[in-house]
Amino acid sequence: MERAPGLSVRLKLTLSYAGFLMVAGVLLLAAVWLFLLRYVPDRAMLYVPDSRSLNGGVFPVRSRLLQVFAPRAAEVLAILLVFGLVGGWILAGRMLAPLTRFAEATRLATTRSLSHRIRLPGRNDEFRELADAFDAMLARLEAHVAGQQRFAANASHELRTPLAISQALLDLARTDPTHDTGEIFHRLRAVNTRAIDLTEALLLLSRADQTSFTPEPVDLSLLAEEATETLLPLAEKRGVTIATSADPTPTTGSQALLLQLTTNLVHNAIVHNLPDRGTVWVSTGVRFGRAVLTVENTGERLTPQLVSTLTEPFSRGTERVRTDHAGVGLGLAIVKTITLAHDGTLTLTPRPAGGLRITVELPAPDPRTDG
Numbered sequence: 001m002e003r004a005p006g007l008s009v010r011l012k013l014t015l016s017y018a019g020f021l022m023v024a025g026v027l028l029l030a031a032v033w034l035f036l037l038r039y040v041p042d043r044a045m046l047y048v049p050d051s052r053s054l055n056g057g058v059f060p061v062r063s064r065l066l067q068v069f070a071p072r073a074a075e076v077l078a079i080l081l082v083f084g085l086v087g088g089w090i091l092a093g094r095m096l097a098p099l100t101r102f103a104e105a106t107r108l109a110t111t112r113s114l115s116h117r118i119r120l121p122g123r124n125d126e127f128r129e130l131a132d133a134f135d136a137m138l139a140r141l142e143a144h145v146a147g148q149q150r151f152a153a154n155a156s157h158e159l160r161t162p163l164a165i166s167q168a169l170l171d172l173a174r175t176d177p178t179h180d181t182g183e184i185f186h187r188l189r190a191v192n193t194r195a196i197d198l199t200e201a202l203l204l205l206s207r208a209d210q211t212s213f214t215p216e217p218v219d220l221s222l223l224a225e226e227a228t229e230t231l232l233p234l235a236e237k238r239g240v241t242i243a244t245s246a247d248p249t250p251t252t253g254s255q256a257l258l259l260q261l262t263t264n265l266v267h268n269a270i271v272h273n274l275p276d277r278g279t280v281w282v283s284t285g286v287r288f289g290r291a292v293l294t295v296e297n298t299g300e301r302l303t304p305q306l307v308s309t310l311t312e313p314f315s316r317g318t319e320r321v322r323t324d325h326a327g328v329g330l331g332l333a334i335v336k337t338i339t340l341a342h343d344g345t346l347t348l349t350p351r352p353a354g355g356l357r358i359t360v361e362l363p364a365p366d367p368r369t370d371g
Contacts, residue, residue, distance in 0.1 A: 009092075009096060009099075010089070010092045010093060010096055011092075013088065013091075013092035013095070013096070014085060014088035014089045014092050015085075015088070016088070017084055017087065017088030017091065017092070018081060018084030018085045018088050019084075020084075021080050021081075021083070021084035021088075022077065022080060022081055022084060024080075025076060025077050025080040026077070029073050029076070029077075032069075098118075098120055098127045098131065101118045101120060101131070102118065102130075102131070102134065104116070105117070105118050105134065105138070109138060109141075114138055114141055114142035114145060115142060116138070117135045117138060117139075118131040118134055118135055119131070119135065120132075150312070150313070159195065159198060159199075162191045162192070162194050162195040162198070163195070165187075165191045166188060166191050166192065166195075169184050169187055169188050169191070170188075172184065198330075201330040201331075201334065202330070213253070213254035213257065213341075214254075215252040215253050215254070216252065216253070216254070216255060217250060217251075217252055217365070218250070218251050218252060218253055218254075218255050218258055219248060219249060219250055219251075220246075220249035220250075220251060220258065220262070220284045220291055220293050220362070221246035221247060221248050221249050221284045222246075223255070223258055223259045223262045224244060224246050224262055224266075224282050224283075224284050224293065225244065225246055226259065226262075227259065227262040227263040227265075227266045227282075228242050228244055228266055228282055230263065231263070231266050231267055231270060234267070234270055234271075235270050235280065238270060238271075238273065238278070239275075239276045239277055239278065240270050240273050240274075240278040240279065240280055240297075241277075241278070241279045241280070242266070242270075242279075242280045242282065243279065243280070243281050243282070244281075244282045244283070245281075245282070245283040245284075245285075246282070246283070246284045247283075247284055247285040247286070248284075248286075249284040249285055249286055249291045249292070249293070249364075250286075250291065250364060250365055251291035251342075251362045251363060251364055251365070252363070252365060253341075253342040253362065254341075254342075257338045257341070257342075258338065258342070258362075260334065260338065261293075261334070261335050261338045261339065261360065262293065262295075264331040264332070264334055264335050265293070265295040265335060265358055265360070266280065266282060266295060267331065268295075268331050268332060268358075269282075269295050269296070269297035269356070269358075270297070272297070272299055272356070273297050273298055273299045273355070274298050274299055274300075274354075278297065278298045278299065279297065279298050280295065280296070280297045280298075281294070281295070281296040281297070282294070282295050282296075283296075286364050289364055290361045290362065290363065290364055291361070291362045291363070291364040292359060292360070292361050292362075293359070293360040293362075294357065294358070294359045294360075295357075295358045296351065296355065296356070296357045296358070297355045297356060298351075298353070298354060298355040299354050299355035299356065300354055300355075301350070301353075301354045302350040302354075302355075302356060303350070304350060307348045307349070307350050307356065308348075310332050310348060310356075311332045311333055311335070311336040311346065311348065312333065313330055313333040332348075332358075335358075335360070339360055339362070342362050342363070343362070343363055344360055344361050344362040344363070345360075345361045346358070346359070346360055347359040347360075347361075
């Protein structure tokens with residue numbers, strides 16, 4: 001936006017300081033005139049001493065005092081003006097000095113350098129609060145941009161793999177006509193299916209991150225039952241037992257997204273489990289005014305370092321990858337995004353005996369507002 005040039009904030013503050021100081025000086029001199037000089041007589045008066053006085057003389061008149069008072073008042077006002085301008089300029093510079101740090105940080109941020117921080121020293125005041133909030137914003141923005149860059153790089157890598165495989169299979173079919181075309185078509189279909197799953201997961205992750213949904217009443221217990229019923233054939237195929245404890249758990253949000261969250265958690269617990277006779281526990285309930293969904297599974301022992309990275313997009317521990325139903329590495333990333341979109345918290349805890357415990361806490365409606 002084009003703007004006409006104007007006075008600097010420092011000059012405006014300086015003029016304001018000087019102006020207020022001049023007004024105070026004028027008011028002070030006016031008070032002297034009103035409350036002192038008004039009682040001075042207009043005509044000369046001869047003062048005759050009495051026996052208790054040591055001297056006498058002529059009492060000063062108002063006109064004479066004005067002749068003496070006016071030049072001195074003008075000198076005082078001139079001094080106040082100079083003092084106000086100089087002092088105001090210095091004080092305004094000291095008060096506005098932190099803004100230079102804000103300007104520097106903003107300029108660096110516009111050049112994609114988000115690692116700079118203001119770190120304004122001193123006791124807490126408005127400028128320090130603004131600087132701390134600005135630093136926190138830069139930190140979140142830096143983390144967000146870094147996450148987006150990692151996500152873009154990982155997504156490109158993940159999408160490049162099925163495309164490269166498809167190209168290799170097509171080249172094989174073109175250069176070797178004697179090769180079994182049925183096998184090539186089968187492999188192409190599998191690779192294409194994985195690419196479609198990955199694209200749909202990316203789209204779902206993007207929609208969940210936008211938080212553009214209309215909140216509605218949702219019961220997590222019903223979603224947990226629906227997810228377990230849907231995935232029961234997969235659990236039976238892999239020899240996994242699902243145990244549910246679904247108490248009524250009301251919350252608010254997008255039913256479709258929360259169903260996707262629950263399905264991803266149960267699917268993740270089934271796939272990343274013991275090769276045989278594994279168990280998945282799914283429970284819902286209200287604790288301390290929060291709607292809680294817990295999905296727990298048996299499996300290999302996981303380190304806290306590995307668990308802390310599982311919600312990153314395309315993050316898959318090598319010991320947790322299977323050849324079938326391995327997913328695209330976005331299941332828990334989608335869960336995390338949906339949880340944050342619903343103002344909830346996601347907690348991943350490795351089980352001492354092996355496996356993982358995942359807890360989702362969402363806001364529960366206040367029962368006093370029901371009805």
